[in-house]
Amino acid sequence: MADPRLSYLFNKVIEKxxxxxxxxxxxxxLLDPENENAFKALIEEAFLQVRQEVKMNDNAAAEILEVxxxxxxxxxxxKVIAMNTxxxxxxxxxxxxVIIVAAGWFxxxxxxxxxxxxxxxxxEKHNVAAPAxxxxxxxxxxxxxxxxxxxxxxxxxxxxxVKLAKGADGRIVYTGLDQKEAFNTIALPRGSRPLQxxxxxxxxxxxxxxxxxxxxTNFTGQERRVKIEGEAYFEVAHDKxxxxxxxxxxxxxxxxGTHFNVKAYADESSTDITLIEGSVRVERTGQxxxxxxxxxxxxxxxxxxxxxxxxxxxxxxxxxxxxxxxxKGTDLYSIMRQVARWYDVEVFYEGxxxxxxxxxxxxxxxxxxxxxxxxxxxxxxxxxxxxxxxxHMKNK
Amino acid sequence: MHSxxxxxxxxxxxxxxxxxxxxxxxxxxxxxxxxxxVALALTESEQAAEEIVQDxxxxxxxxxxxxxxxxxMGAWLFVVARNMVFSYLRSEAAKIRxxxxxxxxxxxxxxxxxxxxxxxxxxxxxxxxxxxxxQLPLQRKQVYLLSKEEGLKQQAIAEQLKIxxxxxxxxxxxxxxxxxxxxxxxxxxxVFLLLFWNFL
Numbered sequence: 001m002a003d004p005r006l007s008y009l010f011n012k013v014i015e016k017x018x019x020x021x022x023x024x025x026x027x028x029x030l031l032d033p034e035n036e037n038a039f040k041a042l043i044e045e046a047f048l049q050v051r052q053e054v055k056m057n058d059n060a061a062a063e064i065l066e067v068x069x070x071x072x073x074x075x076x077x078x079k080v081i082a083m084n085t086x087x088x089x090x091x092x093x094x095x096x097x098v099i100i101v102a103a104g105w106f107x108x109x110x111x112x113x114x115x116x117x118x119x120x121x122x123x124e125k126h127n128v129a130a131p132a133x134x135x136x137x138x139x140x141x142x143x144x145x146x147x148x149x150x151x152x153x154x155x156x157x158x159x160x161x162v163k164l165a166k167g168a169d170g171r172i173v174y175t176g177l178d179q180k181e182a183f184n185t186i187a188l189p190r191g192s193r194p195l196q197x198x199x200x201x202x203x204x205x206x207x208x209x210x211x212x213x214x215x216x217t218n219f220t221g222q223e224r225r226v227k228i229e230g231e232a233y234f235e236v237a238h239d240k241x242x243x244x245x246x247x248x249x250x251x252x253x254x255x256x257g258t259h260f261n262v263k264a265y266a267d268e269s270s271t272d273i274t275l276i277e278g279s280v281r282v283e284r285t286g287q288x289x290x291x292x293x294x295x296x297x298x299x300x301x302x303x304x305x306x307x308x309x310x311x312x313x314x315x316x317x318x319x320x321x322x323x324x325x326x327x328k329g330t331d332l333y334s335i336m337r338q339v340a341r342w343y344d345v346e347v348f349y350e351g352x353x354x355x356x357x358x359x360x361x362x363x364x365x366x367x368x369x370x371x372x373x374x375x376x377x378x379x380x381x382x383x384x385x386x387x388x389x390x391x392h393m394k395n396k
Numbered sequence: 397m398h399s400x401x402x403x404x405x406x407x408x409x410x411x412x413x414x415x416x417x418x419x420x421x422x423x424x425x426x427x428x429x430x431x432x433x434v435a436l437a438l439t440e441s442e443q444a445a446e447e448i449v450q451d452x453x454x455x456x457x458x459x460x461x462x463x464x465x466x467x468x469m470g471a472w473l474f475v476v477a478r479n480m481v482f483s484y485l486r487s488e489a490a491k492i493r494x495x496x497x498x499x500x501x502x503x504x505x506x507x508x509x510x511x512x513x514x515x516x517x518x519x520x521x522x523x524x525x526x527x528x529x530x531q532l533p534l535q536r537k538q539v540y541l542l543s544k545e546e547g548l549k550q551q552a553i554a555e556q557l558k559i560x561x562x563x564x565x566x567x568x569x570x571x572x573x574x575x576x577x578x579x580x581x582x583x584x585x586x587v588f589l590l591l592f593w594n595f596l
Contacts, residue, residue: 013437013438014434014437014438016437027488027489027492028489030485030486030489031486031489036482039482039485040478040479040482043434043438043477043478043481043482044474044475044478046434046437046438047430047431047434047474047477047478048474050430050433050434052433053429053430053432053433054429054432054433054436055429055432056428056429056432056445056446056449057442057446060446061424061425061428061449063569063570063573064424064428064446064449064450064453064573065420065421065424066570067450067570067573067574067577068420068450068453068454068457068577069417070574071454071457071574071577071578071581
């Protein structure tokens, strides 16, 4: 049954007697997924309860009829075209799939119980939702650890002379000065939402899941140095007298004031530094003479040496910060590394997969099973069990 | 309450299923104002309410092949309509909330965020949009391109194509409507969270 408050507010809107506060309240209720069915029922009921019809503009009505009358052919044709494109893409994979099907068939005969038929419904009970919270662990200079989730909004923690407060949206803000350089670390486990952190110099950083950042609570030295593992996005506060330096396992990024992303996961083949704005100098540890100066829009891939990408896909590089998985130009394994970090699952591969490059983007808010359903479009199925995801090519 | 429809629903549905546009118009005329009334009250926007009515009937037309299985046309139509209204209201509420949430952070961030939102649908829309524009009748397409791509004022378009400003206005309105119908038909009303695919 509908929440009485919900129906009360809804009816006031329908009767045009709702105040703007009441409209806002209804809007907030609308965003709660739990209210979806009740809301829909109220709208449906409203259609049946209409006493006085408002007449829609006759021209508009005529236009709608005209448009629908002429769309017929085009709409059905375009659907067919879209499907053909998709099919063509997978035609190449089909041959490989046949072999996998054949192999799978043998296995089925030998161990029938192991190779159950696949269904997304089976996945549902093992489904993994997108992370709802950051599960950040803060390590103070004293070695004391604090679960940031346990802090409420506005709570303040002191570490020496430094204070850190949890603000709105869960972001952590540092204030106060410490004469000596004391280091704090924030670590996000896999399956954690990104965390936004404002350092004492005003630099804003976003930390991705499965990542950690170590930074001084106050930048007292000649340089502002932080160390990261995993992935972080920086908007460095400008200070031309104090260069900002980001150290990863293999790279060193030196900046004055600028916006950039550093992706330095240990399971990726390179450390990628993407510059959005300003300028940064990228060095590979041990090859300090072969530094690369990045221009906005460029990317440095640091592996054995530094490879420069002159026109990087900026949006793809910061998609994580904006709530998306960017699939564009990536292969299955690269997507699955993101998936493993985000949903905190282990991924297993059954059989071989094509080296198909993907396109598009997906919201990071969808559940893992929904993500798998969309991979089905690419001929890939995934079975979920106890945070273990097993992928295989779809049997056609 | 409401009197029974002035037509036999079963046979009307069969006619619509067979592609009869006149039968479709009868159904449209009977239900459009009722859907419009509720949509208008909830969205408080004539344009949004008109778009919802259009989306509902685009769906009816696309699904006409399956209509014979529908027992009660009115009830089915209201389910389609309530889903449309709900999706519209929720996306509006989400839009407002995201604006509020990002108002506190710096402008740069809000810029990147919006850009990336657009990015997700931009490529897809660009492709479908060009197809949608391509299927417009020649003169309507000309008017649309002169207005949207060349940025010409309606008066200038009228002069260039030697047609009346009213005709330009009508062409533009119809172009926008049919582009919307086309895109919605293409997306199949999916509420699925798959944001876009492009085929490079």
